[in-house]
């Protein structure tokens with residue numbers, strides 16, 4: 001298993017959001033976490049990433065993880081290529097420039113790789129966040145609303161990138177409020193895990 005959650009519960013701000021969440025994710029698998037706003041989907045991804053301690057239960061990751069969020073740049077004045085290279089070095093080390101160039105090309109941002117991050121549009125920021133995940137080359141992807149702000153070509157690209165990652169033995173957990181084609185993905189309905 002790449003990721004295994006056993007009877008995980010999560011509390012935030014003194015409130016129990018969900019409990020009894022168990023899941024096993026093997027190489028090539030995908031899981032879509034569903035539920036209304038505020039139910040705890042992002043919190044579940046943070047727990048799975050190891051950034052938030054579970055209130056209860058066990059989280060086991062057997063592979064390095066990339067969490068896709070909007071946090072792209074420490075310095076928004078730096079260029080997209082520089083920012084992504086900074087993260088790629090931190091995430092994994094060698095050949096960062098090459099990995100970043102390939103990732104930027106995949107997400108369709110090559111023409112603007114040299115502009116400061118602060119100038120990116122909403123959809124471009126999403127594409128850039130996906131490029132960071134791609135460049136990290138880690139097996140476990142946790143994608144929080146990866147399709148937000150993407151145009152139809154961007155959504156098709158996202159679906160393709162996820163499919164390729166899984167075909168290469170990677171695994172994905174994602175949240176989405178919009179329809180995304182992720183063939184064979186299992187669903188985790190978080191609203192069924194809210195304590196009474």
Ligand SMILES: Nc1ncnc2c1ncn2[C@@H]1O[C@H](COP(=O)(O)OP(=O)(O)OP(=O)(O)O)[C@@H](O)[C@H]1O
Nearest residue numbers: 012013014017035036037038039040041042043044
């Ligand atoms: N740092 C925090 N401290 C206290 N409460 C928090 C914190 N972060 C989130 N919460 C609360 O936890 C709950 C779940 O938030 P979360 O972002 O996980 O929901 P979500 O299902 O991802 O929502 P959405 O669909 O709107 O993205 C919300 O009620 C939110 O206010």
